[in-house]
Amino acid sequence: MTLELDDLRVRSLGDCRYDSPFAEMLATKRTSPHYVHEDDRVLVDDTVSVLLERGVPIDQLPSLEAAGPRRKVYFDPDATSVGIVTCGGLCPGLNDVIRGIVQELTEHYHVAHIYGFRNGYAGLTRKHRERVVELDLHAVRDINNDGGTILGSSRGDQDPGEMVDTLVELGIDVLFVIGGDGSMRGAMKLTSVIDERGLDIAVIGIPKTIDNDLPYTDQSFGFQTAFAQATEFIASVFVESQAAENGVGIVKLMGRHSGFIACYAALSNNDADFVLIPEVPFVLDGPDGVLRRVEDHVRRHGQVVLVVAEGAGQELLEQEGQTTDASGNTKLGDIGLYLKEKITEHLTEVDLPPTVRYLDPSYAIRSVAANAYDSVYCVRLAHAAVHAGMAGRTETVVVRWRRRFVHIPMALITGHRNQVDPDGDLWMSVIEATGQPATFGA
């Protein structure tokens, strides 16, 4: 990691001059094992060897600004208007975040207006301006009981200039963008137009991804709920495969570029014999290929369960030209169906005609309401986002890093992707739990 301290400094619109509603509560607070003072910072690294390698004084080590309420804020709360938008794919907990933002802004900061933009960035365009909704405590009362997002979401490019026009027209001071890497790239285009026009509008990101593929965050909200849902499907194919002769269960789970859902779901109920993820390429044929390993497993145990992330083994699929979705994300081939065909063909050839159960739970794992753990996480992220926005931070994302809530510059979260490290301890756990080889074939 070549990160320097200066890469981690977040932008502020200016000095904080207004009293914060939290001033009194914060007056006596100091950093403790359970609280990081607003003037203190959280270290990025957590191993002695990396810290020593950096070879710089402690105050020069890469560190992150603590999130949380400030004694003074940048925006005059009574005169502040905010906007909220949810973009990209659904994720458990979106409604919890919206609700947390609205409650915090209403009950503590007493802001003037909270607007919700409908259906992602499209809701900020001229065409959809009239669909903007005003949000209050009543509007968000029990939305956390439902999956999805009350605001709706979308993919697809919109003109940043037109979106900023909408912010200006509504008098928005702070925009909260709840979304993934694409949404954060979109948010950075907004801040660059805001800067060009010399406007005083803060843009705060709340990272959302069930794939858990955003960097500098312990684990993204909704991820735990999503992989818990996925375990149910693995358990089903396990039962089915056990009951059938030469039973083969295959579950394909979301995860375009990162196999976290597949790894965690597989570890959770430990029914999977093979986990295939995008980060670990595999071959099908040959003595060490997946097909022979599956065959060996069926011969020894009479059944087998495979969990495959949707982005795994894409290089094996013959695809006629790459297509993309409205946001420019590559559309993937169906590795689950491909494996089903190949395994059926192989086992039939070696005289083990299989009964294959293939499940692709797809949207069923991400459209549900957040579990209790994710709900807590969401409301705490929402509070952190509100404090960051009211303090005038901009082009800033709130994340939980090594269990502390911190601010990071938006550019960092779009800089690279969080992926399962084939040399890391998560993949090691998967290998230990499944008994599968570290690699398949050459």
Ligand SMILES: Nc1ncnc2c1ncn2[C@@H]1O[C@H](COP(=O)(O)OP(=O)(O)OP(=O)(O)O)[C@@H](O)[C@H]1O
């Ligand atoms: N490079 C970019 N510049 C401007 N806007 C972008 C960019 N990439 C994506 N966006 C916009 O951000 C929104 C969400 O992007 P996208 O559909 O890729 O989802 P995401 O935020 O990455 O979430 P998910 O994890 O579900 O993919 C879309 O409206 C898209 O057009």
Ligand SMILES: O=P(O)(O)OC[C@H]1O[C@](O)(CO)[C@@H](O)[C@@H]1O
């Ligand atoms: O079908 P959609 O909504 O475009 O999204 C599918 C993709 O979104 C994700 O859930 C990420 O949000 C991926 O795991 C999946 O590939």
Ligand SMILES: [Mg+2]
């Ligand atoms: Mg994305």
